[in-house]
Amino acid sequence: MQIRTEVLESGLLGRTVVITAEGEVDMHESPRLRKALADSIGYRPAAVVVDLAGVTFIDSSGVATLVEAMKLAKAAGLELVLSGMNDKVRDVFALARLDKFFRLAATRQEALGV
Amino acid sequence: MPFKTKDLEGLLEAYALLTSALDLKTVLTEVLRKAGAQLKAEASSIMLLDEASGELVYEVALGEAGLRIMEQQRLKAGVGLAGWVAGNLKPLSVEDAYKDARFFPGFDKKTGFLTKSVLCMPLLAKDRLLGVAEIINKKDGASFTPGDQALFAKYCEVAAIAIDNALLHGKALEQDRLQHDMRIAEQIQSASLPSDIPSIRNLRVECRSIACRYVAGDVVDITRLPDGRLAVLVADVSGKGVPAALFGAKFSADFEYLAQADPEGGALFNRLNAIVTRRSKQGIFITAVYAVIDPASGVVEYVNAGHLPPVIVGPLAGGCRLAGASGYPPLGVMEDLNYKSTRLTLAQGERIVFMTDGVWDARSLSGARLGPEKAQGILADCPELAVPRLMKAITKFTAGVPLADDITVVGVGYGDYEERTFPSQTKSLAQARQFVEKLALAHGFDDRHTGAILLALTEAASNIIKHTYRMNPDERIRIGVGRGPDQFSIHIRDWGDRQDPGRFVSRDLADIRPGGLGVRYIREVMDVVEFDDKLWDGNELHMLVRGKRNKTNADKN
Numbered sequence: 217m218q219i220r221t222e223v224l225e226s227g228l229l230g231r232t233v234v235i236t237a238e239g240e241v242d243m244h245e246s247p248r249l250r251k252a253l254a255d256s257i258g259y260r261p262a263a264v265v266v267d268l269a270g271v272t273f274i275d276s277s278g279v280a281t282l283v284e285a286m287k288l289a290k291a292a293g294l295e296l297v298l299s300g301m302n303d304k305v306r307d308v309f310a311l312a313r314l315d316k317f318f319r320l321a322a323t324r325q326e327a328l329g330v
Numbered sequence: 331m332p333f334k335t336k337d338l339e340g341l342l343e344a345y346a347l348l349t350s351a352l353d354l355k356t357v358l359t360e361v362l363r364k365a366g367a368q369l370k371a372e373a374s375s376i377m378l379l380d381e382a383s384g385e386l387v388y389e390v391a392l393g394e395a396g397l398r399i400m401e402q403q404r405l406k407a408g409v410g411l412a413g414w415v416a417g418n419l420k421p422l423s424v425e426d427a428y429k430d431a432r433f434f435p436g437f438d439k440k441t442g443f444l445t446k447s448v449l450c451m452p453l454l455a456k457d458r459l460l461g462v463a464e465i466i467n468k469k470d471g472a473s474f475t476p477g478d479q480a481l482f483a484k485y486c487e488v489a490a491i492a493i494d495n496a497l498l499h500g501k502a503l504e505q506d507r508l509q510h511d512m513r514i515a516e517q518i519q520s521a522s523l524p525s526d527i528p529s530i531r532n533l534r535v536e537c538r539s540i541a542c543r544y545v546a547g548d549v550v551d552i553t554r555l556p557d558g559r560l561a562v563l564v565a566d567v568s569g570k571g572v573p574a575a576l577f578g579a580k581f582s583a584d585f586e587y588l589a590q591a592d593p594e595g596g597a598l599f600n601r602l603n604a605i606v607t608r609r610s611k612q613g614i615f616i617t618a619v620y621a622v623i624d625p626a627s628g629v630v631e632y633v634n635a636g637h638l639p640p641v642i643v644g645p646l647a648g649g650c651r652l653a654g655a656s657g658y659p660p661l662g663v664m665e666d667l668n669y670k671s672t673r674l675t676l677a678q679g680e681r682i683v684f685m686t687d688g689v690w691d692a693r694s695l696s697g698a699r700l701g702p703e704k705a706q707g708i709l710a711d712c713p714e715l716a717v718p719r720l721m722k723a724i725t726k727f728t729a730g731v732p733l734a735d736d737i738t739v740v741g742v743g744y745g746d747y748e749e750r751t752f753p754s755q756t757k758s759l760a761q762a763r764q765f766v767e768k769l770a771l772a773h774g775f776d777d778r779h780t781g782a783i784l785l786a787l788t789e790a791a792s793n794i795i796k797h798t799y800r801m802n803p804d805e806r807i808r809i810g811v812g813r814g815p816d817q818f819s820i821h822i823r824d825w826g827d828r829q830d831p832g833r834f835v836s837r838d839l840a841d842i843r844p845g846g847l848g849v850r851y852i853r854e855v856m857d858v859v860e861f862d863d864k865l866w867d868g869n870e871l872h873m874l875v876r877g878k879r880n881k882t883n884a885d886k887n
Contacts, residue, residue: 240763243792244756273763273781275788276847304781311782311854312847 217245218270219252223261228329229295230262236324238270241278249278253285257292264289265327269300274308286318295319299327337481340368344488354496358390358489362463365485366392369478371465373443375399376453376489377412378461386412386462393466395443410434412462415450419459421483422450425473449474451486455494463489515572516541523866528554529751532625534681534743534812534821535560536717538864540688540724542733547574548686549582549618550738555593558625563589564684564740565618566637568660577614581606595620595633599661599669603635606662615662619684621742628676628744633669636660638687641706644713645679645745645815650706653682676744679814681713683742688735689720695730712858714812714819715872717741721864749810752791754799754824759788762809766820769811773818775875783818783875786855789848790822790871798826798869818875820856825868829861 217239224232233256241249256264266282268274282298289296299321301309309315321327333341344364347357358376366374373393377386384407391399408417414432415422427433427445438445450464463486468474474482527535537550547567555561563585567574581602588601598620606616619640621632632640632653637660640653658669676682685705692700700723708723709716717739724737750765752758763784770780791807799805810821852859858874 240760242756242759242788243795244759273784273788275785275792276851277792279847304778307778307782308785308851311785311851 217241217248219248221252221256223259224328232263232265232328233259233261234265234267234324234328236267236270240273241271241281242273242275243277246275246277246281250281250284253281254288257285257288257294260292261294263295263297265297265299265321265324267299267324267327268305269302269324271301271305274305276308276312279308279312279314282318283314297321297327299324333481333484337368340364341481341484341488344485348488348491348495354492355389357492359392361485361489361492362390362392365463365482366465369449369465369474369482370469371449372467372469373399374463374465376461376463377405378493379416379459380404383407386416389461395437395441398441398443399437405434410436411448411450412464415452415462415464416459419452419454419457421452421479422448423474423476423479424448424450446471447473449479449482451483453486453490453493455490460490460493460497512572515575524550524552527552528560529749529808530554530558530560530625532744532747533560533623534741534745534747534749534810535562536741536743537739538717538721539738539866540721540733540736540864542570542688542736547578548688548736548738549578549585549616550740551582551585551589552740553586553589555622560623560625560742561589561593561620562623562684562740562742563618563620564637564686564738565616565661566686566688566736566738568613568615568617570735573614577609578616580609581616593622595622595631595671596669599633599635599658600667603661603667603669604665607665610662615660617660617687621682621684622671623676623682623742623744625744628678628680629673630676630682631671631673633671634658635669636663638685638690638702641683641685641709642674642676642680643683643706643710643716644681644743645677647712648710649680649713650710678745679713679743680745681716681741681743683709683716683720684740685720686736686738688733688737689724689739691735692724692728692737693731693734694727700724700727714743714814714817714874715858715860718860718862718864718870718872722860722862725864743812746813747810749808749821751806751808753803754795754805754807755803756792756795758795758807759791762787762791762807765809766811769813770818773813775818782855783820786852786873787820787822789851790820790873793848794822794824794826794869798824798829816877817857820873821870822873823865823868823870828863829869 220236222234235252286296297319300323344361347360362374362376373395375391376389378389380387386405388400388403405412411422411432424430425447427448446467448464448466452459453461453463523539524537547570549565551563553561567578584605588598617636619634619637621630623630635658642651653674689705690702708720752762766787767780770783794807808823812819856873857876860872862870
């Protein structure tokens with residue numbers, strides 16, 4: 217899995233951290249995603265966008281990592297948006313009825329409101 | 331009877347000996363020495379009862395004639411004053427031994443000692459005779475008083491406790507030793523059960539065994555022959571427990587040796603029969619079935635020596651036939667028999683199941699027998715899961731009843747099957763997905779459905795790495811994939827501690843929390859999920875998807 221983190225100072229949501237993940241997110245990889253998310257939230261932006269367009273596989277450890285991040289974001293009063301999920305990844309969220317729990321955007325652009 | 335302080339001091343010292351780490355002879359000698367000194371006796375002795383002969387055996391003898399008395403060693407049952415005490419379990423005080431008809435003067439004659447007054451006591455543990463103690467001749471020439479008798483009785487209590495403790499300790503040690511031996515025997519036998527079943531493409535091999543006592547008389551051997559075929563032996567030694575296991579172990583070694591030389595069933599059984607017949611004692615014999623299975627064609631060549639006929643189930647649910655018995659008697663019954671192999675062909679998706687008669691003879695709490703029809707019904711119900719389901723059914727059927735016989739089941743499924751073994755490391759998850767993805771797509775699942783299957787696979791393998799192996803990276807996980815006409819199956823095997831099947835009960839959605847989703851996913855994606863805890867050396871999770879239907883959440887909604 218590749219992870220890239222960018223900070224956009226002037227998004228529509230305010231200062232936004234965009235985490236771009238690519239590849240497979242499983243128990244082997246999710247600790248890295250977890251760290252990237254915690255670091256981003258600790259940076260206290262207005263919003264965090266997790267761009268999952270390049271993610272080809274996600275398992276429960278990946279989902280749990282995002283659930284945890286969502287809770288942290290809520291507690292910190294910032295917005296967390298997941299964007300660009302393909303059907304297979306979306307199925308994993310839907311199977312756990314978690315698609316309603318997250319704010320989802322079809323694309324990164326939609327998430328950023330541009 | 332009140333005792334003097336001096337007497338009590340001696341007794342207290344004697345009691346203290348009981349908690350010492352001294353051996354029995356030393357304790358008895360000390361007790362006797364103290365009693366003799368306090369009661370001013372010229373001689374004293376303790377004899378122990380030899381339960382086998384009923385004789386009294388000298389354990390300790392003190393005084394001038396002590397050594398010579400010890401040389402006499404034994405006193406026959408009922409002989410002498412001690413013999414009378416042992417027979418009547420009552421104390422005896424005699425003023426002049428030579429005036430008592432019960433006295434046996436033999437020892438005096440041999441030793442030159444002159445017995446006069448005697449105080450003789452039974453040594454008892456709850457009315458059970460352990461031996462007899464006596465003190466002889468008061469030094470001042472007087473007789474032993476009732477006070478002496480009471481005091482001596484107290485010393486005898488100490489001696490009896492010491493003897494009883496030593497006997498109990500000896501029995502406990504013996505018991506411990508036996509149990510230890512049995513545990514080792516069990517471990518040796520477990521180690522001889524095939525754990526590393528050879529991986530052969532197109533053959534799914536499963537083996538399960540339950541011993542009725544610690545060790546079993548069932549013998550299993552599963553080998554890959556140099557030509558790539560699979561050889562399976564399932565045998566049952568008549569009788570049970572250690573003797574059967576020992577005979578079976580020797581048979582197993584002979585089999586291994588002879589099969590290497592010539593694995594052809596008929597010739598092999600002829601040679602084994604000759605050996606077993608020659609070695610058989612007390613009518614011991616062996617029923618056995620041996621099969622050589624070709625993974626390329628499904629051809630099975632088998633020979634059956636008085637064993638249950640193998641059952642063939644599948645390819646679809648309900649399909650069941652018997653591999654006809656070739657009608658040969660068991661090994662070890664008759665010399666010069668000519669065993670011959672029979673041949674049959676398995677269809678793709680069929681599974682041949684070998685078992686010992688412990689399966690049919692398994693009994694429920696109400697005394698009902700499992701029987702062949704029920705066993706075959708369970709096997710045929712889901713051919714892909716025939717073996718684990720049969721084992722589960724037997725466990726359920728016999729709940730609360732000790733098994734009357736060993737149970738061994740070996741199943742060999744023929745058809746599209748492949749397996750790979752991965753190290754128990756998180757980085758193996760991606761490799762495992764690659765392996766299964768290729769087969770799922772080849773089976774006809776679309777990309778999305780394949781993704782769901784890979785999710786279930788990843789969750790199951792992650793569970794093993796995390797929970798069963800507790801992140802130990804040096805273990806292994808074997809993933810087997812079977813592709814039948816109407817199903818796709820994944821079997822995930824580990825060699826870790828037995829896991830609680832309850833872990834695979836799906837959680838309520840409301841209970842979902844980070845890390846608790848895996849089982850839910852597996853249940854959502856797969857049509858059949860069965861946790862198999864009937865292996866002797868690990869666990870296996872069986873997951874089936876029926877047909878090639880696309881099954882995602884979108885379909886469900």
